[in-house]
Amino acid sequence: MESNALRIHVNDNVVIATRSITKGEPVLVKGGLEQPLPAAEDIEAGHKIAIIPIPSGGVVFRYGEPIVQATRAISRGEWVHVHNTQPIPGDLKE
Amino acid sequence: MEFLGYKREGGKFGVRNHVLVLSSVSCANGVVDAIGRALPEVVAVTHGYGCGYGPEDLGVSLRTLSGLIDNPNVGAVLVIGLGCETLKADFLTQVVEGKPAESLVIQESGGSAATTAKGIDIASRFQKELAKQNRVLAPVSELTVGLECGGSDAFSGITANPAVGAAADRIVREGGTVILSETTEMIGTAHILKRRCATPEVGEQIERLVNNHERHVRASLGDLAGMVIAPGNIDGGLSSITEKSLGCIMKGGTTPINEMLEYAGRPSKRGLVIMDTPGYDIDSMAGMAAAGAQLILFTTGRGSTAGFPAIPVIKVASNSRTYKNMPGDMDVNAGAILDEGKTLDEVGREIFELSLAVANGARTCAELNRSVPFNYLKQGPTF
Numbered sequence: 001m002e003s004n005a006l007r008i009h010v011n012d013n014v015v016i017a018t019r020s021i022t023k024g025e026p027v028l029v030k031g032g033l034e035q036p037l038p039a040a041e042d043i044e045a046g047h048k049i050a051i052i053p054i055p056s057g058g059v060v061f062r063y064g065e066p067i068v069q070a071t072r073a074i075s076r077g078e079w080v081h082v083h084n085t086q087p088i089p090g091d092l093k094e
Numbered sequence: 095m096e097f098l099g100y101k102r103e104g105g106k107f108g109v110r111n112h113v114l115v116l117s118s119v120s121c122a123n124g125v126v127d128a129i130g131r132a133l134p135e136v137v138a139v140t141h142g143y144g145c146g147y148g149p150e151d152l153g154v155s156l157r158t159l160s161g162l163i164d165n166p167n168v169g170a171v172l173v174i175g176l177g178c179e180t181l182k183a184d185f186l187t188q189v190v191e192g193k194p195a196e197s198l199v200i201q202e203s204g205g206s207a208a209t210t211a212k213g214i215d216i217a218s219r220f221q222k223e224l225a226k227q228n229r230v231l232a233p234v235s236e237l238t239v240g241l242e243c244g245g246s247d248a249f250s251g252i253t254a255n256p257a258v259g260a261a262a263d264r265i266v267r268e269g270g271t272v273i274l275s276e277t278t279e280m281i282g283t284a285h286i287l288k289r290r291c292a293t294p295e296v297g298e299q300i301e302r303l304v305n306n307h308e309r310h311v312r313a314s315l316g317d318l319a320g321m322v323i324a325p326g327n328i329d330g331g332l333s334s335i336t337e338k339s340l341g342c343i344m345k346g347g348t349t350p351i352n353e354m355l356e357y358a359g360r361p362s363k364r365g366l367v368i369m370d371t372p373g374y375d376i377d378s379m380a381g382m383a384a385a386g387a388q389l390i391l392f393t394t395g396r397g398s399t400a401g402f403p404a405i406p407v408i409k410v411a412s413n414s415r416t417y418k419n420m421p422g423d424m425d426v427n428a429g430a431i432l433d434e435g436k437t438l439d440e441v442g443r444e445i446f447e448l449s450l451a452v453a454n455g456a457r458t459c460a461e462l463n464r465s466v467p468f469n470y471l472k473q474g475p476t477f
Contacts, residue, residue: 046248
């Protein structure tokens with residue numbers, strides 16, 4: 001089975017497409033996902049795909065670290081990018 | 095492990111033996127360019143500054159230009175000045191020791207044409223002197239390697255940057271020095287970097303640096319601050335600066351952070367150090383060149399062409415498409431991690447071995463293309 005996506009960290013809720021994935025095509029990750037995951041839309045190489053549902057306001061994790069926050073509910077298999085996320089607001093630590 | 099370098103007075107080793115011809119002020123650029131046309135093998139460096147600086151910019155200019163002159167890859171230097179600028183040509187040559195250094199002042203040398211003729215004589219004499227020097231064995235611990243990224247994409251953080259990180263770890267294990275740069279691209283990662291510092295003091299310095307920089311960016315850009323990433327990065331799949339930053343700091347590898355340097359500062363420690371530089375690649379590379387980096391590892395996703403004067407820059411493509419689309423610009427394909435089944439460590443070893451080959455004299459794509467833009471940090475108004 002040839003993979004078409006990379007899961008960088010075990011705590012991540014997104015994977016990264018390693019080549020363009022068309023709508024309906026299964027998202028295949030080395031080591032496998034818990035359940036089969038068809039892409040909900042066309043996704044370009046390098047872009048993120050949700051592997052579990054992310055609620056509105058939910059945090060997107062990559063490298064095991066929070067990177068952005070969902071601005072609406074994102075379903076499994078959906079493209080995750082600037083159209084449905086925003087930078088995490090937060091005051092400076094000090 | 096060893097490489098073959100040019101030994102300088104003071105014990106440093108150059109991986110190149112360039113004659114540098116440098117402007118002290120932009121008004122001298124015409125003469126510097128003319129010398130460069132007459133002698134294509136000299137490294138002719140011009141810039142847009144030099145007339146009047148505020149105190150902070152004067153300090154940065156002095157550190158940057160004298161640091162570039164002092165870089166071990168420079169075997170001899172000729173500085174061309176106009177005569178009425180703040181940072182004088184002869185001052186720049188006086189602060190540098192241990193290599194042939196001369197200056198010419200256009201207003202005192204009979205104008206542009208006469209200064210060009212004198213400059214060609216001096217630079218060709220330097221070339222003849224340097225041609226007599228031979229490479230000698232030097233330990234890899236004498237290498238200082240700058241790390242840079244430009245035109246990142248979503249693969250930079252999973253292929254090229256961690257592969258460069260693996261190479262950085264190897265250089266540090268050999269006793270060498272690597273400089274992680276680009277403060278803008280550390281925003282959102284202060285807590286991670288702090289954890290990795292050798293001492294609590296360095297950790298606090300880095301946390302303060304990154305947080306102050308974030309505050310500065312927020313003050314300038316408000317709600318848009320999180321989106322301080324070029325449109326190319328967004329097209330490539332990166333959604334926020336934190337996402338990009340996490341990918342960026344992976345270039346530094348996994349060893350402790352031993353020191354924090356101001357822009358164009360000289361490291362006093364070996365191993366991994368961090369320099370406060372802007373995200374703009376050329377300014378950032380200038381800071382590291384001034385710190386004495388003889389080599390720069392530069393990762394790119396979209397395909398950057400930028401090298402740097404006198405410093406070989408190794409381009410590591412994050413994906414095979416860019417590597418194949420720009421074959422004369424890319425030195426290493428980290429995209430092989432995605433589509434050829436190579437491991438990060440294999441590509442890291444490839445980058446390390448290529449670094450030694452380049453240190454021994456192999457030319458990088460940017461050197462062959464003579465793609466060597468120069469610019470450096472300037473913050474205040476000019477006078």
